[in-house]
Amino acid sequence: MxxxxxxxxxxxxxxxxxxxxxxxxxxxxxxxxxxxxxxxxxxxxxxxxxxxxxxxxxxxxxxxxxxxxxxTHGIFLKRNNPLSLHAYSDADWAGDSTDYVSTNGYIAYLGHTPVSWSSKKQNGVTRSSMEAEYRSVANTSSELRWICSLLQELGITLPTIPTIYCDNIDAIYLCANRSGVLRVVHVTTKDQLADALTKSLSKIPFTSFLNKIGVTPSPSILRGCIENHSQ
The missing domain is CATH 1.10.8 (Helicase, Ruva Protein; domain 3)
Structure with missing residues (x-):
C-alpha cells in the first residue's frame, strides 16, 4: 500500500x-x-x-x-517445527487522521510458522501510545490463550510459556502482574514483526518484513531459480 x-x-x-x-x-x-x-x-x-x-x-x-x-508466495510449513508459541503485538496510535482510532496488529507463531494474525481498528480512541499498545497486547493474549486451549484439546503440551513481544516498555510494565500463563517481553521496533500489520511501509522495509514473517516463494520455485543460476 x-x-x-x-x-x-x-x-x-x-x-x-x-x-x-x-x-x-x-x-x-x-x-x-x-x-x-x-x-x-x-x-x-x-x-x-x-x-x-x-x-x-x-x-x-x-x-x-x-x-x-x-x-508463488505463501507460508511454508516445515516438518521439524519446534513446539513454542509466541506472538508479536503492535499498535499504530491514532493512525487514522479521520477519527484518530488506533490500529491493532498481531502475528502469532507456532515454532517458525505463522498460524494466526490480525489487523483491525480498536473500539475507541486511546489517550496515549501506551494505552493503545496495552490494548493490543490484551487482544494478542486472548488469541494466544485460545491457541493454547486448542492445543490442549489436541493433546499437545507446550514445553515453554507462550511469549508476547511488544516494543512499548510502558505497556510491558503494565503487563507485569500477569499470573504466569504468558510472558510479555520487549522487542526493538526494528524487530517488531507486527509493524506492517498496523501501517503501510515503503518497499524496502516491506520486502524485509515479508522474509521475516515467513511469506516466501514456494520451495519448488526457489529450487528452480537456484538450478537456473548454477547452469
Whole structure:
C-alpha cells in the first residue's frame, strides 16, 4: 500500500457503481486468511465498502498488481517445527487522521510458522501510545490463550510459556502482574514483526518484513531459480 497520501473516507470521488470494488475487496478478505502480508491493506480497504471512491479503487488495483507478482508466495510449513508459541503485538496510535482510532496488529507463531494474525481498528480512541499498545497486547493474549486451549484439546503440551513481544516498555510494565500463563517481553521496533500489520511501509522495509514473517516463494520455485543460476 502506498505510504502517502493516506486514504480517508473523503479521499477521491465516489464511484458511480461500487459493486466491483465490494466484490474484489470481499475476495481479498478471504485471501488474507492465508496471506498475512496483505492484512493491513485489506483491513484499510474494507473500511470504505459503504462508500468507495476512485482513490480507494486505485489502492485495490495496486493490491491486485502486487498479488499478480507474488502468486508463488505463501507460508511454508516445515516438518521439524519446534513446539513454542509466541506472538508479536503492535499498535499504530491514532493512525487514522479521520477519527484518530488506533490500529491493532498481531502475528502469532507456532515454532517458525505463522498460524494466526490480525489487523483491525480498536473500539475507541486511546489517550496515549501506551494505552493503545496495552490494548493490543490484551487482544494478542486472548488469541494466544485460545491457541493454547486448542492445543490442549489436541493433546499437545507446550514445553515453554507462550511469549508476547511488544516494543512499548510502558505497556510491558503494565503487563507485569500477569499470573504466569504468558510472558510479555520487549522487542526493538526494528524487530517488531507486527509493524506492517498496523501501517503501510515503503518497499524496502516491506520486502524485509515479508522474509521475516515467513511469506516466501514456494520451495519448488526457489529450487528452480537456484538450478537456473548454477547452469
Amino acid at each position: 502506498a505510504t502517502s497520501p493516506k486514504l480517508t473516507i473523503n479521499s477521491g470521488i465516489p464511484l458511480h457503481d461500487p459493486t466491483e470494488y465490494r466484490r474484489i475487496v470481499g475476495s481479498f478478505q478471504y485471501l488474507a486468511f492465508t496471506r498475512p502480508d496483505i492484512s493491513f491493506v485489506v483491513n484499510c480497504l474494507s473500511q470504505y465498502m459503504h462508500s468507495p471512491t476512485d482513490l480507494h479503487w486505485q489502492a485495490a488495483k495496486r493490491l491486485l498488481r502486487y498479488l499478480k507478482g507474488t502468486t
